[in-house]
Amino acid sequence: MSMAQEKTKTRPMTMIQALRSAMDVMLERDENIVVFGEDVGYFGGVFRCTEGLQAKYGPSRVFDAPISESGIVAAAIGMGAYGLRPVVEIQFADYFYPAADQIFSEAARLRYRSAGGYTAPLTIRMPCGGGIFGGQTHSQSPEALFTHVAGLRTVMPSNPYDAKGLLISSIENDDPVIFLEPKRLYNGPFDGHHDQPVVPWSKHPLGNVPEGYYTVPLDSASLYREGRELTVLTYGTMVYVAEVAAREAGIDADILDLRSLWPLDLDAILASVRKTGRCVVLHEATRTSGFGAELCALVQEHCFYHLEAPIERITGWDTPYPHSHEWAYFPGPKRVAEAFKRVFREA
Structure with a gap:
């Protein structure tokens, strides 16, 4: 606050x-x-x-x-x-x-x-x-x-x-x-x-x-859920999808709500990844050239020797946005939980 x-x-x-x-x-x-x-x-x-x-x-x-x-x-x-x-x-x-x-x-x-x-x-x-x-x-x-x-x-x-x-x-x-x-x-x-x-x-x-005046800094992330096994970098709606997925996968996940995408709270990101050694990037937007690619690059650049497994990225599909099938387009808890488990299998 x-x-x-x-x-x-x-x-x-x-x-x-x-x-x-x-x-x-x-x-x-x-x-x-x-x-x-x-x-x-x-x-x-x-x-x-x-x-x-x-x-x-x-x-x-x-x-x-x-x-x-x-x-x-x-x-x-x-x-x-x-x-x-x-x-x-x-x-x-x-x-x-x-x-x-x-x-x-x-x-x-x-x-x-x-x-x-x-x-x-x-x-x-x-x-x-x-x-x-x-x-x-x-x-x-x-x-x-x-x-x-x-x-x-x-x-x-x-x-x-x-x-x-x-x-x-x-x-x-x-x-x-x-x-x-x-x-x-x-x-x-x-x-x-x-x-x-x-x-x-x-x-x-x-x-x-x-009810009155207060501010939240424009350059800080928020730790939505504290864990020690896996870092999830996400924002918006996907914060809650990540929470449900971690619970369903039985994984103690550190869920970082970025909230400020730029300027980015790089210190919070690096501290979490260095603590857990595993990272999943999650967002609703399409995959190719999405903001998740920048997050993956930053983690790779700064935390390479701390990583125990490759970085996973879960996103929307690289297709025009579907009208009647949007719930298949969203990364849902099942798809996200599977990615969480892959991070441990590939270690």
Whole structure:
């Protein structure tokens, strides 16, 4: 927990409620913060993350934008350069591509190309991943594309507590932050077997969220489950799949929730792998050139002589995202547990 925290009571929140609370807290604290995007004003967003904020803060602080992702991000860059702190929503991560040039060529480079004269303190929220049977245009996990671009920060929370703290940190940061929100976790953690939560957030320890201001650092991982036999490097929805898989495989796994993909908490990764001697990398996105490849390379470079077995990588398939077969596409507990066991067989 960050030192930057107010004394405040906690209450159960879903991830949606935690994200809304973060924006509410920051809109109240800083008049330079504005929230906008497609349907985020009166309607409250397609997932209701901004519900009630326009009524509370008015249409000049929380407002709807045309269906133009490029225009949304371009306007946010200009606002940020002139002193505002915009928080924009791209309705689905799949829709960011029309804004790619604005994100990659303008927002990410503004501080550098202006020699520090201007910054782009904008936060771009994007629901990502599967879980709603949205098919190829509503279910992508494009995090690797953002981590490749110098000048961007990329985060993906796995629970309401981190979601709120990371979003507040993102809004306060002077550089552009890509804030990816796993849709499958909006209302509770899943086990990957079906579309029902393992446990509602109200009964999950990470679902108890402070009502006031607090931050979570943008460059730190979180040890979700401590173990000594195997390190699992993962983030987002797959944190909970890893937990179920470890239990089913009977393996004492160290599950590291990266939560900040870039900057990456390399110290936490190396400490865990050096402790366990075995490593599995797990993510929902497609395998080839996915972010897991970078994780494998870093572990290989820094922990080669500590490894007792080859690094395993479990991911989504290298295929267009399936519509009706998305639960076969996801790495589920059975497939992950088999990979856990292979790490020991190949030792």
